[in-house]
Amino acid sequence: MKYERATRWFTLFLLLGDILMAALAFALAYFLRLRVPLPGEAQDMGAFAGYLPMLAIHTLSIVGVFFFASLYSLTRASRVDEFYGIVVAGTIGTLMGVALASLMLRDFTVGRDYSRLMIFYAWILSLLLTTLGRLFNSWLRKRLIRKGWGHRRVLVLGTGDIAKMILQKIMWTPELGY
Numbered sequence: 819m820k821y822e823r824a825t826r827w828f829t830l831f832l833l834l835g836d837i838l839m840a841a842l843a844f845a846l847a848y849f850l851r852l853r854v855p856l857p858g859e860a861q862d863m864g865a866f867a868g869y870l871p872m873l874a875i876h877t878l879s880i881v882g883v884f885f886f887a888s889l890y891s892l893t894r895a896s897r898v899d900e901f902y903g904i905v906v907a908g909t910i911g912t913l914m915g916v917a918l919a920s921l922m923l924r925d926f927t928v929g930r931d932y933s934r935l936m937i938f939y940a941w942i943l944s945l946l947l948t949t950l951g952r953l954f955n956s957w958l959r960k961r962l963i964r965k966g967w968g969h970r971r972v973l974v975l976g977t978g979d980i981a982k983m984i985l986q987k988i989m990w991t992p993e994l995g996y
């Protein structure tokens with residue numbers, strides 16, 4: 819498969835994974851708030867169906883901030899840099915989601931009873947699950963590249979030690995996609 823087409827597929831998988839993980843984080847935050855009585859019992863929490871608009875806002879705000887933070891470009895950044903980007907963008911996305919939910923869902927009973935502990939759970943779980951989703955995506959992308967998806971052609975000029983070292987690196991790490 820050509821590099822450009824494979825890159826579009828890899829980006830789509832990354833986007834879908836982030837959407838799934840952010841939505842799962844919100845759902846888990848809801849159920850954690852119901853089940854864990856810390857610091858006290860959950861008061862006036864409605865059915866999960868009432869929280870679906872908030873789930874959509876939370877998910878879209880995180881994915882939107884990820885997009886503007888360039889977390890959907892498939893550059894080869896270190897894991898630490900990617901995690902730092904996820905933490906910063908996930909924090910901003912969660913705060914934006916809370917702000918948008920409080921502005922847009924004022925008339926909903928659920929919108930007025932958005933538990934602070936649930937916001938905290940959603941934030942932490944969003945960071946953890948999107949990181950895990952991206953690790954899985956990276957692993958899957960490397961496996962697909964090893965199988966021939968999205969290879970790029972490379973021309974190494976020269977016959978010196980540096981050219982040989984570069985060629986050796988390319989040959990020993992097929993997951994780079996060259």
